[in-house]
Amino acid sequence: MNIDDVKNITVVGAGNMGHQIATLCAIKGYKTVCTDVKEDVLKKAEAFVDKYLPGRVKKGKLTEEQAMQARNNIRFTQSLDDAAKEADYVIEAVLEVVDLKRKIFADLDRITPEHAILATNSSFIVSSKIADATKRPEKVCNLHFFNPALVMKLVEVVQGPHTGDETVEISMDLCRNLEKVPVHLKKEVDGFLLNRIFRAINHEALWLLDMGVASVEDIDKACVYGAGHPMGPFRLNDLTGIDLAYTMAMESFKATGDPAQRPSPSVVEHYVKGEYGEKTGKGWYDYSDKQ
C-alpha cells in the first residue's frame, strides 16, 4: 500500500479537533466521513463547514469550485459502521480516555477494510496502549495534530514498537498532502515532541519566577523579544488554563512519585484562589476589563 491508495478518510469524533481535521481532509481532496456519537456535535460540525468554506472563498483562499468540491467531499453520520466501512485511513479524535479509544479501535478493526490504517490524534495516550485491541498493530500509530488543526502546520507522527514503517511513510505522505509539516518520532515518549519542549520552557519559567529572579512580565518579554515566540509562557498559560497546568502536574506527580513533578508554589497559589487565567478574569495577568 502507498499514499495513492488513500482516497477515503474517516474522522471519529467531531469535537474541537475532529471537525477541523475532517474539514481539512475534504478541502485537500479526500472523500471524508466524520462521525460522532452526539447528534448536536455533528450538526455543529456540519454548520461549521457550511460557514467556513464560503468564508475561505470570500478571503480568496479557495475558489467557488474548490469550496463546492470540498463540500461534496465531506459527509456526517452518527453510525461508526457507515462512516468507516470504506475507509483507507482513520483518524480517531474522541475523548482522552484509553478504554474508550480501545473499544473504538476494536470496532474499527472489525468494520474497516483490512488495508486501512488506524491512527489516533491523542496528545498523551501512546498507540501501544491501543494497538493490541486490533489484529493489525502494524497499521496503528499516533497522528498528533495541534489546535486549531486547520491552522497549525505541525503534525507529530509517532511510531510505536508495533507500528510498521509503511504506516509511518503513508502517514507522513498524508500530512504532506494535507499541506502540513510532519515530524517522525521514532519512539514513543510521554508528551511526544513539542509538548515536552514546552514543558521544559514552562519548568524553567516557573523556576525563575519562584526564585525571584524575574517577574512574569519580564520572563514573557524575554521569550517574545529574545526567542521570537509569539507569546511568553505565562501569557500562553493564561490561555490554556492554570487549572489544567495544576492538574497535569499533580497527575504526573501521582504517576511518578517524583517531587520535582509537583506544581510550582506560584501555580498552586493561583489555583487555590480560582485564578485560572483568561476564563476567570485573572491568572498571571489581569483580564477584568475584558470580562
Ligand SMILES: NC(=O)c1ccc[n+]([C@@H]2O[C@H](COP(=O)([O-])OP(=O)(O)OC[C@H]3O[C@@H](n4cnc5c(N)ncnc54)[C@H](O)[C@@H]3O)[C@@H](O)[C@H]2O)c1
Ligand atoms: N483540544 C486540543 O487542544 C487537542 C490538541 C491535540 C490533540 N487532542 C486530542 O484529540 C482528541 C480529541 O480532543 P478534543 O479536544 O477534540 O475533544 P472534544 O471533547 O472536543 O471532542 C471529542 C468528541 O468525541 C466524541 N465521542 C465520544 N465518544 C465517541 C464515540 N464512541 N464515537 C464517536 N465519537 C465519540 C464526543 O461526543 C466529542 O464530540 C483527544 O484525544 C485529545 O488528546 C486535543
